[in-house]
Amino acid sequence: xxxxxxxxxxxxxxxxxxxxxxxxxxxxxxxxxxxxxxxxxxxxxxxxxxxxxxxxxxxxxxxxxxxxxxxxxxxxxxxxxxxxxxxxxxxxxxxxxxxxxxxxxxxxxxxxxxxxxxxxxxxxxxxxxxxxxxxxxxxxxxxxxxxxxxxxxxxxxxxxxxxxxxxxxxxxxxxxxxxxxxxxxxxxxxxxxxxxxxxxxxxxxxxxxxxxxxxxxxxxxxxxxxxxxxxxx
Amino acid sequence: xxxxxxxxxxxxxxxxxxxxxxxxxxxxxxxxxxxxxxxxxxxxxxxxxxxxxxxxxxxxxxxxxxxxxxxxxxxxxxxxxxxxxxxxxxxxxxxxxxxxxxxxxxxxxxxxxxxxxxxxxxxxxxxxxxxxxxxxxxxxxxxxxxxxxxxxxxxxxxxxxxxxxxxxxxxxxxxxxxxxxxxxxxxxxxxxxxxxxxxxxxxxxxxxxxxxxxxxxxxxxxxxxxxxxxxxxxxxxxxxxxxxxxxxxxxxxxxxxxxxxxxxxxxx
Numbered sequence: 259x260x261x262x263x264x265x266x267x268x269x270x271x272x273x274x275x276x277x278x279x280x281x282x283x284x285x286x287x288x289x290x291x292x293x294x295x296x297x298x299x300x301x302x303x304x305x306x307x308x309x310x311x312x313x314x315x316x317x318x319x320x321x322x323x324x325x326x327x328x329x330x331x332x333x334x335x336x337x338x339x340x341x342x343x344x345x346x347x348x349x350x351x352x353x354x355x356x357x358x359x360x361x362x363x364x365x366x367x368x369x370x371x372x373x374x375x376x377x378x379x380x381x382x383x384x385x386x387x388x389x390x391x392x393x394x395x396x397x398x399x400x401x402x403x404x405x406x407x408x409x410x411x412x413x414x415x416x417x418x419x420x421x422x423x424x425x426x427x428x429x430x431x432x433x434x435x436x437x438x439x440x441x442x443x444x445x446x447x448x449x450x451x452x453x454x455x456x457x458x459x460x461x462x463x464x465x466x467x468x469x470x471x472x473x474x475x476x477x478x479x480x481x482x483x484x485x486x487x488x489x490x491x
Numbered sequence: 492x493x494x495x496x497x498x499x500x501x502x503x504x505x506x507x508x509x510x511x512x513x514x515x516x517x518x519x520x521x522x523x524x525x526x527x528x529x530x531x532x533x534x535x536x537x538x539x540x541x542x543x544x545x546x547x548x549x550x551x552x553x554x555x556x557x558x559x560x561x562x563x564x565x566x567x568x569x570x571x572x573x574x575x576x577x578x579x580x581x582x583x584x585x586x587x588x589x590x591x592x593x594x595x596x597x598x599x600x601x602x603x604x605x606x607x608x609x610x611x612x613x614x615x616x617x618x619x620x621x622x623x624x625x626x627x628x629x630x631x632x633x634x635x636x637x638x639x640x641x642x643x644x645x646x647x648x649x650x651x652x653x654x655x656x657x658x659x660x661x662x663x664x665x666x667x668x669x670x671x672x673x674x675x676x677x678x679x680x681x682x683x684x685x686x687x688x689x690x691x692x693x694x695x696x697x698x699x700x701x702x703x704x705x706x707x708x709x710x711x712x713x714x715x716x717x718x719x720x721x722x723x724x725x726x727x728x729x730x731x732x733x734x735x736x737x738x739x740x741x742x743x744x745x746x747x748x749x750x751x752x753x754x755x756x757x758x759x
Contacts, residue, residue, distance in 0.1 A: 372583075373583055375583075375584070376584055397575075398575075398577065398579060398580070399579050399580055399581060399583075400580060400581060400583050401581070401582050401637075401641045401644070402574045402575055402580075402641060402644070402645055402649055402651075403591070403592075403595045403644045403648065404582065404583065404584055406595065406598060406599070406649060407584075407594055407595055411598075423570075428533065428537070430533075430537045430540065430541070431537075431540075431541065433541060433547060434541070
């Protein structure tokens with residue numbers, strides 16, 4: 259089974275991009291299953307179901323969705339095999355982007371959009387820099403020049419990536435992603451495989467549900483801010 | 492160096508062979524793509540942008556200089572061959588015109604960046620009635636100014652040899668000059684349009700029907716003659732629009748002042 263990990267900031271069009279890509283893949287009679295990891299609520303599963311695919315949803319609730327995802331990967335993989343899927347797509351909704359869900363030896367796709375500003379490629383972090391494919395959406399509403407600058411910025415932080423522009427509304431460009439997905443390696447299982455980037459140990463009292471502000475209420479891995487003067491020029 | 496783009500016919504939405512088996516387009520040519528909604532205009536544009544090789548729903552193949560794209564260049568270079576301009580595009584970066592053009596020039600490793608930036612602004616100002624300045628903020632430009640800057644940037648800075656234009660409206664930018672500018676730089680220009688003026692300006696006109704390329708028209712001499720009259724009508728409408736914009740009223744006298752082009756022959 260090919261395991262395909264899709265990640266990226268919220269509202270960049272991860273689901274739309276994958277819907278168009280999977281539609282192309284399904285024309286080849288390939289069995290696909292989708293797992294969507296979100297925090298509190300998601301309606302993306304019903305969007306995926308429109309393609310009559312087996313869809314599973316995992317809600318991380320009070321746990322960081324990326325940590326939740328990695329601690330459930332074996333179970334998700336087993337579910338995909340039970341569906342006899344040839345391709346299992348796992349779409350995650352990482353929040354702070356200090357984590358990257360990519361796994362060594364599996365295709366990792368990061369979706370970003372042209373509207374998010376040209377500094378985004380630098381800010382997104384490991385989820386973008388460790389991806390095999392960076393999909394750029396919303397190119398139809400910004401100028402050609404901005405698209406070119408944005409693409410250049412992505413290539414600067416991740417020179418090895420395949421940068422693909424896809425229109426999430428019309429699906430223009432999604433065929434390219436289909437090619438990449440079909441060319442990705444098939445794996446036997448996930449146990450023993452490694453994440454491409456370590457997930458930070460962000461276990462503090464607030465991760466565990468603390469709501470009151472103040473040092474007295476903070477336990478675990480707490481890091482205090484180091485002030486830096488910001489000059490005005 | 493692109494000498495020719497060829498679109499080799501595929502299938503219509505009904506799965507039958509499309510009527511036109513091949514359309515050839517040369518640098519410096521303007522090709523209009525016309526047809527009702529759902530007739531396949533966007534698919535044709537997207538086939539070219541994708542460098543289709545029989546692997547899109549239309550099964551068309553695009554060739555460059557009689558070669559399949561994969562033989563002509565590697566995929567990453569192929570993607571740099573096409574620039575797009577449409578009515579829906581906006582500048583979203585909060586920067587001055589100068590800084591942005593310099594940034595764009597830098598991303599393309601252009602050496603005399605400031606000179607090129609100035610040339611882009613001069614060029615844009617020949618296309619729009621409302622001059623824009625180097626220090627203007629990109630996001631504060633009017634629709635017409637933005638479109639003019641996008642066209643000038645594609646013409647002088649982006650340097651992609653193929654430009655796909657999706658219906659630009661006639662507000663604040665001289666569309667005819669814009670298309671002529673792009674074609675004049677030796678680019679292949681495809682424009683999706685329903686506007687008779689733009690359609691007649693084009694060297695060729697592809698008529699889309701049910702997903703297929705149904706007809707290839709070239710403007711006949713009588714159509715070319717009509718184009719001149721249409722331009723005058725267009726100029727009249729532009730003048731009236733300008734009056735409205737500046738707060739004027741369209742009194743019968745005001746309308747009389749505008750020179751009507753050969754009114755009787757047009758109504759006949």
